[in-house]
Amino acid sequence: MDLFSAFEQRPLQAINEIDVARKLQEQLKTINLETEPKLYADMLAFQFLDNYSSQPSTWGGHYQPSRYIQTDTGYEPYPNPGLITTTVLEFWQKQADILAHPVLCTRFSGLLYEFTQTITGTKVSYLTAQKYSTALIETVEEKLYTIEKYAVKKLAKALEVASSYNSNPLIQRIKTQIFALEQPIPITEEKNKWGFTFDLLLNGKKNWLDQKEELQVINTLESRLEYLKNVDPWASASSANRLAQYYQKKEKPDEVKRVILELGHAYQKKAATEISMQAAGQLDELLHIYRKYQLHTEAAKVLIQLRELGKKSNEEMKSVISEHTIDTTELKEHLEKIMVGDPETVFPLIVEMLIPQLEITKKELNDTAIKHPIPYLITNTLVDEKGRPVAQIGPIKTDFEGHLAQHSGRQLYMQSLLTHLLFTLATDKGYLSPENTMAFLKKSCILEPERFDIISRGIEAFFQKDYQIFAHLIIPQFEEAIRNLLEINGGNILVDKNKAYQLKTFHQLLDDPIILQVFGESTIHYLKILFTDPRGWNLRNRISHGMIAPNLINTHTAQRLFHALLILGMIRLIEKPIA
Template identity: 20%
Template structure:
């Protein structure tokens, strides 16, 4: 292969000037040169250009990524049209010839940036792409070049200095070169001192050094003492410039790990108390909604320290902050316009001449599809619709506590699905209400008809409760309907669990000679139950009854936390719909699972 003269000139210019090498300099300049050369290069020049582009466009610290799982790896990947995984650069084309080209470069340059790159490529990827045994000389050359780059001032960016010294230590440990490892440790300690003094990235140097198994106890103690200084600064409530509870927590976690390792429990407790006081102080600096979050962190820190009274104080303050914050919140309303023609067209697809067929259609229509919701969420992120909200955690607040926290889409897809499904409940509630009313009008239904349909699956031992609850719904007594029917739905789900051969009772947590009925949390934590219900029905029941990220009706009623605003037709309509779903739950579950599987 032959490297294009344009590429050689770029590399030779860096070697001649012997100046600091900016980040991604070669990647940028070589890519521009390759574009300018066009597509009509002969095979040798094309191969040489590709060898250099691969050398300088590979990313580093790529141990967890395909295809090599090594220090070097591609900067991007995707699934091609034919279903195969592709990479940028095209690493499947990196072969022994390219490896040999890199090897020829190792001793060709004096600039440590050039020498470190080529030598490290040869050391790290010898077996992977070179089909060769790693050469000890390449490792030595890489370590020396990395260290020289920092000590000579040719690596100027602080994060790159840390990366160079860290990589030098990694390689020196691999070849058991204690002298070079010591030089790398000394350099990292010097960089750590600068970082602690304010240049930043102290966690990079600390984490790398503390993870080194050969580090002496004295040096570990030195690192811990340096972080103690940071902790004192971040905990200084008298200094608005230094005080930072989040950084304090970050430092504290590392120090606690160290003190646990050396068996110094008092220091662990001291740090946990310090973090608690910092967050408690921060709670008094902002609005009540922010204070509730800060006080939660304070409470957790106090609990970790075993300081129950402090934790109790923080919790009480947090409850008060949440209660006040509800008054500070703003409401946002969205108007949904449904024309009479649209509603009539929808109802015509639901209500047929057969009441059983009508109930079945209504039951199926308003059970959410997990796959569909997941696709909507992911598509919204790809299209940029609500993309910011996809990554921002969402706190779900109850009257006096934080009921749940939603993570970002990538970290908490399950929570986002439930949240999205709950929002859909609001949009679809007018359609469900009208469908139920149209069914009643069409077939002159009464409470006995709805109760009879629910009983088809044999889940209710005593239908008198159902009849009372359904009758209350017919009479628009939503208070009675909700409080009577929610426990019956739970009872039906427990019956399903029992029919599957799963236990429906458990030992009392305090009185071991007694047993109590399992609740919905245990029902939906049972893999057998979830597998039989399928993803759609599991989501449906969790959304309405047991998940704090959803409506959570069962727990709200059981714990007396149901708010008056939840007593309405929307909620009681959902309960009637649940009875229709339970009337054909097994058939509906099979239908949905087949549909999800493409059947």
């Protein structure tokens, strides 16, 4: 059975490898491939997919599996190199030698080029590599591809292969086709369809251009920048970044600065027409560009702009108020039933109920991202009350921890009702009082007696609802208690910095394996969100450095800090008996 005769008829037609695979499946659906090794090899060849993305494939090469099949041990890629035998390679070699259609020849010679050494341990032959690169070039020369954007990808692969064995005649053909693809694209084209001549022939591993060709490419990029900077800053960025890279290599810093400043004017012009939130996003991009090219003075000016835009963004945000009446009767009744005993039993209950379980939080985040995906696909910059950028959270695929921290911080706000009910009930029933709290904390092995007075003053301030005093007194004691815990267990609280020993930061203390072992993963995550993570509440740093608005140190903030203080009270010394 000749599976490919229909594709070989003259004049040759543009074909797509996926369409070929579908037609093969139709032709072979009644054939037992186990008894037809040649037909099996043909079918297997077109089950692989070309990897035209910027990310490496499953095996790190050009080809990747078309799907994943569920097995008893999980999901396995199909096809995979384990299905390729020397017999399969022999059949592929025959097809590569006899088939006339460049697309078909590309597939068989390409698979040989990629997998021969893996399967046989023998380096692929020069003739196979030449056949592969030639077939790729002919596919573009004769316009036998069906997806326009893949033409450049095919030429890029052809250049990679041809340059590996220094085939200058083929490289000249590739250059001709690359120029032929880009030259017709007008200077006014805003979509980033151009620039590949620079990327492949001038800015790659080797400069393949002569002086005249190089000047032509650079002049075209300059013309695109000149036009696009007045139309679209993102399109002009594609030109400006390439030019800046070129001038950097040529050691022309003035030219680098010129093109980046022209790009900066384009961003500033666009930002001036946008609302503050959008303008801040655009200028944040510009800030990173300035920093990339070491334009520090310009970057500092943009930082000032971002702070002002952050303030305006908060003012422009409209409050959306939705009132709901929540019946707390059943919750109160439940808490009444379980809140019995003495402070030694009630305080641990409060501690446990208000620490979010990390695995549950992760599941909630994943579920939310599936139901409402858009916010989790983009990069977000978090700003404080004065518009200062404090953290950046990338797409959830690459920054799950960032989204988890932000989600955890929101979760603490969502628990404000439960937190308030617990504290109110514990106070009304006489468990939560200054005296009982101090008695509980004094049993902790990590709170030093000389600090009891200042802790007592802080607790008195809490019950007097002087939350500013409470927060400022208690947070330093918490940090010192964690240092004590680390030292008691033989850990190190110092770091060597600039030939001097300094105390570890609060965040570094919470990262220590000893502290993790004592508290557990959920509690450590909670404490980081509460005290040190800028994507969470970050109370330690915001309060210590005066970055938090006074009105935000409120009842709920204070109750969370008090809850953290109770966690310290649960750390008791267990003395090992002397042998």
